[in-house]
Amino acid sequence: MKKIYFSLLLISLFFAGSFSQQLHVIYSPSVFDQTFTGNVIVYLSKENKEPKNGAVGFNRFPCFSVAVKNMQPGQAIIIDN
DSSP, rough: HHHHHHHHHHHHHHHHHTTOOEEEOOOOOOOOOOEEEEEEEEEOOSSSSGGGGTTTTOOOOEEEEEEEEEEEEOOOEEEOO
């Protein structure tokens, strides 16, 4: 019986990683026509509020960050877990 549970656990862990979400971030050359080096931060909110207006400790929202170097306009970066 333990082998069956262990097998089910391994299978579920294998498939859990294959369904992960990805965010593709691109900036338009009409907004900024040079290369970009720095941190790209993505905030997700259900109420369409700015992160600076949120109270600390209340209504937490997902936040993702990635460091980029020499990102070109129109070039996509992928943020995943």
